[in-house]
Amino acid sequence: xxxxxxxxxxxxxxxxxxxxxxxxxxxxxxxxxxxxxxxxxxxxxxxxxxxxxxxxxxxxxxxxxxxxxxxxxxxxxxxxxxxxxxxxxxxxxxxxxxxxxxxxxxxxxxxxxxxxxxxxxxxxxxxxxxxxxxxxxxxxxxxxxxxxxxxxxxxxxxxxxxxxxxxxxxxxxxxxxxxxxxxxxxxxxxxxxxxxxxxxxxxxxxxxxxxxxxxxxxxxxxxxxxxxxxxxxxxxxxxxxxxxxxxxxxxxxxxxxxxxxxxxxxxxxxxxxxxxxxxxxxxxxxxxxxxxxxxxxxxxxxxxxxxxxxxxxxxxxxxxxxxxxxx
Amino acid sequence: xxxxxxxxxxxxxxxxxxxxxxxxxxxxxxxxxxxxxxxxxxxxxxxxxxxxxxxxxxxxxxxxxxxxxxxxxxxxxxxxxxxxxxxxxxxxxxxxxxxxxxxxxxxxxxxxxxxxxxxxxxxxxxxxxxxxxxxxxxxxxxxxxxxxxxxxxxxxxxxxxxxxxxxxxxxxxxxxxxxxxxxxxxxxxxxxxxxxxxxxxxxxxxxxxxxxxxxxxxxxxxxxxxxxxxxxxxxxxxxxxxxxxxxxxxxxxxxxxxxxxxxxxxxxx
Numbered sequence: 270x271x272x273x274x275x276x277x278x279x280x281x282x283x284x285x286x287x288x289x290x291x292x293x294x295x296x297x298x299x300x301x302x303x304x305x306x307x308x309x310x311x312x313x314x315x316x317x318x319x320x321x322x323x324x325x326x327x328x329x330x331x332x333x334x335x336x337x338x339x340x341x342x343x344x345x346x347x348x349x350x351x352x353x354x355x356x357x358x359x360x361x362x363x364x365x366x367x368x369x370x371x372x373x374x375x376x377x378x379x380x381x382x383x384x385x386x387x388x389x390x391x392x393x394x395x396x397x398x399x400x401x402x403x404x405x406x407x408x409x410x411x412x413x414x415x416x417x418x419x420x421x422x423x424x425x426x427x428x429x430x431x432x433x434x435x436x437x438x439x440x441x442x443x444x445x446x447x448x449x450x451x452x453x454x455x456x457x458x459x460x461x462x463x464x465x466x467x468x469x470x471x472x473x474x475x476x477x478x479x480x481x482x483x484x485x486x487x488x489x490x491x492x493x494x495x496x497x498x499x500x501x502x503x504x505x506x507x508x509x510x511x512x513x514x515x516x517x518x519x520x521x522x523x524x525x526x527x528x529x530x531x532x533x534x535x536x537x538x539x540x541x542x543x544x545x546x547x548x549x550x551x552x553x554x555x556x557x558x559x560x561x562x563x564x565x566x567x568x569x570x571x572x573x574x575x576x577x578x579x580x581x582x583x584x585x586x587x588x589x590x591x592x593x594x595x596x
Numbered sequence: 597x598x599x600x601x602x603x604x605x606x607x608x609x610x611x612x613x614x615x616x617x618x619x620x621x622x623x624x625x626x627x628x629x630x631x632x633x634x635x636x637x638x639x640x641x642x643x644x645x646x647x648x649x650x651x652x653x654x655x656x657x658x659x660x661x662x663x664x665x666x667x668x669x670x671x672x673x674x675x676x677x678x679x680x681x682x683x684x685x686x687x688x689x690x691x692x693x694x695x696x697x698x699x700x701x702x703x704x705x706x707x708x709x710x711x712x713x714x715x716x717x718x719x720x721x722x723x724x725x726x727x728x729x730x731x732x733x734x735x736x737x738x739x740x741x742x743x744x745x746x747x748x749x750x751x752x753x754x755x756x757x758x759x760x761x762x763x764x765x766x767x768x769x770x771x772x773x774x775x776x777x778x779x780x781x782x783x784x785x786x787x788x789x790x791x792x793x794x795x796x797x798x799x800x801x802x803x804x805x806x807x808x809x810x811x812x813x814x815x816x817x818x819x820x821x822x823x824x825x826x827x828x829x830x831x832x833x834x835x836x837x838x839x840x841x842x843x844x845x846x847x848x849x850x851x852x853x854x855x856x857x858x859x860x861x862x863x864x865x
Contacts, residue, residue, distance in 0.1 A: 337700070337862055340704060341703070341704070342703055342704065342860070342862055343860070343861070343862060344858050344860075357673060358858075360703070360709075360857075362706040362707070363706075365705065365706035366706045368704075369704075370700075370704055372700070375698065375700065375701070377701040379621075379757050381619060381621045381624055382617060382620055382621065383621075386617055386620070389613065390613050390614075390617070393609055393610050393613055394610065394706065394707050395706060396606070413768050426741065502825070
């Protein structure tokens with residue numbers, strides 16, 4: 270069953286374009302120039318119940334705007350949006366009780382009070398029965414290892430601890446759909462790992478539908494099988510993570526270690542030399558001739574070691590976003 | 597009926613928690629609380645000194661004696677004490693939140709979001725100001741001879757309750773403009789400046805401006821109408837007009853709120 274469905278969603282903003290400086294400000298008082306910004310431009314996709322989907326794209330690609338349309342914060346300019354059968358921007362209470370939006374850069378906890386107080390307030394707001402509240406809280410605090418900080422003022426918590434508490438606040442009502450907007454931003458490597466483990470476990474145990482946006486490919490690689498790539502408000506890829514390599518990278522990488530100095534010009538005849546510092550070289554070759562190129566290398570050069578590798582997902586995504594050819 | 601009772605109980609419980617958290621927040625910043633009380637006393641004293649200086653040269657202003665004006669001033673402060681304690685600062689924060697995009701978290705909550713925006717905290721730091729309001733009102737009343745019957749007292753209290761509702765709806769309407777214009781702080785500041793016109797008797801203003809302050813930007817319903825009814829300076833039917841004004845402003849504020857939410861743009865992440 271589909272949890273989320275979007276058809277031809279558009280969200281345009283009319284923004285005032287101001288020339289820089291004081292003269293620009295004065296001019297804008299009398300004559301304003303407006304421009305339509307296509308934050309989301311005709312995107313469509315469906316997400317099944319229980320799926321954990323990575324939603325990636327560069328800054329300003331339209332990820333957060335899409336999540337805001339899905340959670341009902343924004344009215345779309347046009348298009349069809351359905352989450353759990355509800356139209357999000359109707360903001361029906363039954364709908365809001367079944368979703369949660371966590372933004373890594375926004376705080377929903379009461380800043381001057383311990384996180385526990387926000388949890389209690391959320392219990393009242395979401396009308397969570399006391400027994401269920403205590404059980405869920407016990408479960409979440411144990412999983413995220415934050416039992417000992419629940420009574421500490423939020424402003425005194427570290428970023429990692431605060432983010433964990435933000436997640437708890439967002440999950441206390443056991444939402445069926447969870448929108449995670451960069452939940453690991455600013456976290457150290459250990460905290461990122463814990464957060465990822467938690468999200469994976471939560472998705473598996475609760476069978477909740479999760480859309481995750483992140484700039485860390487590690488998050489997406491570890492958690493999501495399916496990925497939607499968005500750029501300039503348009504979906505440019507929607508499929509399995511493993512398919513990204515096939516679709517965008519028509520090259521493979523051959524890493525070679527030589528036993529003797531070689532002529533770099535001769536090496537260029539095999540493929541595009543990305544790097545050569547004796548004894549190591551990195552060569553990019555067409556996918557279909559990778560094995561032929563490797564055997565040529567073994568025959569014509571003093572090779573001590575050789576590896577054929579796929580281009581790293583991070584590199585593919587980076588190159589796709591910057592509009593350059595993939596390695 | 598049972599549904600309505602459940603709803604009221606639910607919102608009272610929610611308000612109880614919000615009040616509790618406000619108390620807890622105030623206790624953390626004790627010095628700030630103390631200073632807020634002092635500021636209010638200074639402001640009140642300034643107004644009294646100003647009125648005293650004016651009345652050195654005259655016995656009455658537009659038919660109002662010194663103590664009648666003190667009563668008006670006391671009721672004005674009483675109205676605004678409640679206003680600032682219960683919702684004005686929350687609505688100010690709402691304007692800020694819309695500009696910053698923090699309003700998102702309120703919009704995602706499955707409760708009446710208008711309630712949450714308006715009454716999410718109580719400013720207990722203003723409680724100290726109640727003392728000077730009570731002093732000014734008590735002293736004024738002891739210097740005045742008020743001839744009023746039971747109906748007059750009821751009318752006075754109706755107009756006083758209406759005043760709170762009218763202040764709330766006017767503030768709410770102005771704050772809701774932030775949903776359209778993103779930055780509505782100027783509107784809010786402008787309204788705050790305009791409320792000063794309610795500190796003085798309406799009789800000092802010209803006919804057109806007075807009509808404007810009664811029916812367009814109904815500032816005179818804040819303190820002037822209740823005080824003038826109490827002092828028999830205004831027909832009692834003005835309390836009825838106040839009730840109609842409450843209904844009218846409720847409709848306007850609801851339209852503004854609902855259409856504003858459709859325009860809400862949030863802010864970048």
